[in-house]
Amino acid sequence: MALKIIHEDQHIIVVEKPPKIPSQRDKTGDKDMLTYIGEYLQSKYPETKNPYVGLIQRLDRPVGGVMVFAKTKYANQKLSEQIRLNKMCKVYYAVVCGVPDKEEDTLVDYLKKLSSVNMSKVVPAGTANAKEAILDYQVLETVETKEHGVLTLIKVNLQTGRHHQIRVQLANANLPLWGDNKYNQTFVKQKEWTQIALWAGILTLEHPKTNKNYTFKILPKEQYPYSLFQKF
Numbered sequence: 001m002a003l004k005i006i007h008e009d010q011h012i013i014v015v016e017k018p019p020k021i022p023s024q025r026d027k028t029g030d031k032d033m034l035t036y037i038g039e040y041l042q043s044k045y046p047e048t049k050n051p052y053v054g055l056i057q058r059l060d061r062p063v064g065g066v067m068v069f070a071k072t073k074y075a076n077q078k079l080s081e082q083i084r085l086n087k088m089c090k091v092y093y094a095v096v097c098g099v100p101d102k103e104e105d106t107l108v109d110y111l112k113k114l115s116s117v118n119m120s121k122v123v124p125a126g127t128a129n130a131k132e133a134i135l136d137y138q139v140l141e142t143v144e145t146k147e148h149g150v151l152t153l154i155k156v157n158l159q160t161g162r163h164h165q166i167r168v169q170l171a172n173a174n175l176p177l178w179g180d181n182k183y184n185q186t187f188v189k190q191k192e193w194t195q196i197a198l199w200a201g202i203l204t205l206e207h208p209k210t211n212k213n214y215t216f217k218i219l220p221k222e223q224y225p226y227s228l229f230q231k232f
Contacts, residue, residue, distance in 0.1 A: 006218065065199045092166060093226070110131065140153045140231045180198075
């Protein structure tokens with residue numbers, strides 16, 4: 001795979017993660033983004049035996065979009081602190097089945113991770129090991145399709161980062177993601193594989209060295225079902 005580099009300097013490298021590539025090594029052993037970045041840096045700087053690559057954010061394997069990696073331990077520390085303090089802004093584009101009741105809304109739920117099946121579920125507040133999950137969404141456009149009925153393109157701003165958060169919260173709000181074979185019952189029943197319609201489109205961060213704000217944006221306009229929509 002040829003890396004699609006959006007930005008690179010001495011401290012960070014920002015790339016487009018393709019769907020189906022793991023963010024980091026998982027039990028499948030398939031090649032992951034950390035490995036691709038490391039190989040790229042090794043090729044670019046052959047005098048460096050083991051180039052440093054720090055994983056700052058994680059995207060679910062089926063999800064594509066913008067990812068930032070640290071090239072130094074200092075950058076890793078500074079960017080990880082931004083994640084911890086919720087100062088890094090992550091905006092996703094999702095195609096959901098159905099139409100939201102509101103043009104804009106904030107979803108607040110408590111999620112519990114089910115490690116045995118690699119899923120999460122919404123549970124009552126106070127449930128052991130449950131974590132608060134908050135996201136904001138905005139409706140961008142709605143279209144009618146023959147195969148799947150009404151589909152809606154929404155923009156999602158994550159306030160927290162939980163396991164499968166967007167997928168679980170939207171499904172719980174009766175707005176399951178198109179193509180999601182874990183949380184959308186229509187696609188769970190299908191035998192053929194479909195690519196989940198969730199994309200990390202915008203990432204805004206404070207540069208770890210200059211402290212300037214950077215915004216990186218990639219839109220999947222040519223990919224189905226995003227190609228059905230015009231109002232990104």
